[in-house]
Amino acid sequence: MGVHEKIREIEEEMARTQVNKATERHLGLLKAKLAKLKKEIIGGKGSKKTGSSGFDVKKSGDxxxxxxxxxxxxxxxxxxxxxxxxxxxxxxxxxxxxxxxxxxxxxxxxxxxxxxxxxxxxxxxxxxxxxxxxxxxxxxxxxxxxxxxxxxxxxxxxxxxxxxxxxxxxKPPNVVITKKQKGGITVNRTVKTTKLDDKTIEDVLGEYGMHSADVVIRQDVSVDEFIDVVVGNRxxxxxxxxxxxxxxxxxxxxxxxxxxxxxxxxxxxxxxxxxxxxxxxxxDLIRVYTKPRMGEADMKEPMIVRSGITVAEFCDRLHRDLRKNFKYAQIWGTSARFQGQKVGIEHRLKDGDIVTIVAR
Ligand SMILES: Nc1nc2c(ncn2[C@@H]2O[C@H](COP(=O)(O)OP(=O)(O)OP(=O)(O)O)[C@@H](O)[C@H]2O)c(=O)[nH]1
Ligand SMILES: [Mg+2]
CATH class of the missing domain: 3.40.50.300 (P-loop containing nucleotide triphosphate hydrolases)
Known part of the structure; x- marks a missing residue:
């Protein structure tokens, strides 16, 4: 049976199944199976940078x-x-x-x-x-x-x-799954949740061959959102x-x-x-200004970047090798707790920030 036929079969079964407490777990499992098959359709990893599009597009602009x-x-x-x-x-x-x-x-x-x-x-x-x-x-x-x-x-x-x-x-669901070698599935919830129980979590992870993992749920996610995190190529x-x-x-x-x-x-x-x-x-674009370590900030030509960008991604915009050689950044502006704060590569920038990147 081909992938498309398998998908159709599961979709038909889901359509036949009534949605209620008793079938909830079974439906969760079907959804996980379906997502797994659909992933085969999307193929490869295809990240933003390396995704083979088939169409040759040269990106430009901000x-x-x-x-x-x-x-x-x-x-x-x-x-x-x-x-x-x-x-x-x-x-x-x-x-x-x-x-x-x-x-x-x-x-x-x-x-x-x-x-x-x-x-x-x-x-x-x-x-x-x-x-x-x-x-x-x-x-x-x-x-x-x-x-x-x-x-x-x-x-x-x-x-x-x-x-x-x-x-x-x-937004990407606020759920973190860390694979382990053994010890089974442990689920920790930092908020009260209603949409997803531990059994369904185990079923979904099992479908993906994960029998030991630490799961941290920080948001009331649905089974669909949880599957999105497990599949991972969204x-x-x-x-x-x-x-x-x-x-x-x-x-x-x-x-x-x-x-x-x-x-x-x-x-x-x-x-x-x-x-x-x-x-x-x-x-949702923001303006970020660059400042050389010893000089004045360039307040005339901001870099226009998307809101929520990390220092790491900002480095990529400035120079290809900058992320590799990154030591720390210094921030003046709203994302800094105090002016000139030293931050790491995961720090998120805000509109109007002035940034100095210090590299090796
Ligand atoms: N009345 C009207 N016609 C429009 C409007 N915009 C586009 N058209 C017409 O719609 C037809 C299709 O327009 P295109 O811009 O070629 O559409 P497309 O989506 O690029 O089409 P494909 O490339 O074939 O997918 C043309 O005849 C246009 O003149 C509009 O605002 N009003
Ligand atoms: Mg067209």
């Missing part, structure tokens, strides 16, 4: 936004209106066949946008170069979901992204939803759309500015 949507929803039109790029636009499906990058500057940040071919249902299993497209999405700093006003079927898109290990607008990415071509409908028509979205008519330039704002806000 952050990268990808356009994801069904064919002909207006992705290329949006790219063209937001940047100076001219990606081909046409009234038929699959006009765009590869990645088309564009860039725009906003509030001092250089933001790259990647226009992609449309995805179709089954993309995560490879339909219509779907895997290449979704791999690019996994590497994004923000995903822009584009929907056509006449087919606002957001569920198709969410299913494809979800099935490819992408978690939208969620990308947590912010997203915004755009409903395009609103010039073609009335206000009344829009009232029946039940999820939240930004209304846009790209072709008419309607709300392109609002879209730029939404992208900028969604990226």
């Amino acid at each position: 952050s990268t936004v990808v356009l994801i949507g069904l064919p002909s929803v207006g992705k290329s039109t949006i790219l063209n209106k937001m940047t100076k790029q001219q990606s081909k636009v046409a009234a038929y499906a699959f006009t765009t066949l590869t990645v088309i990058p564009g860039i725009f500057e906003y509030k001092g940040a250089k933001i790259q946008i990647l226009d992609l071919p449309g995805i179709i249902s089954g993309a995560k299993e490879g339909a219509g170069r779907g895997r290449e497209i979704l791999s690019v999405a996994r590497s994004a700093d923000l995903i822009m979901i584009i929907l056509d006003v006449f087919h606002p079927n957001i569920k198709t898109i969410l299913d494809e992204l979800e099935g490819f290990g992408i978690r939208l607008n969620q 990308e947590y990415i912010p997203a915004i939803t755009v409903l395009n071509k609103v010039d073609l409908v009335s206000r009344d028509y829009l009232k029946q759309v039940k999820f939240s979205y930004l209304p846009v008519a790209a072709e008419k330039n309607f709300n392109i500015d609002k879209l730029k704002d939404a992208v900028y806000d969604g990226l």
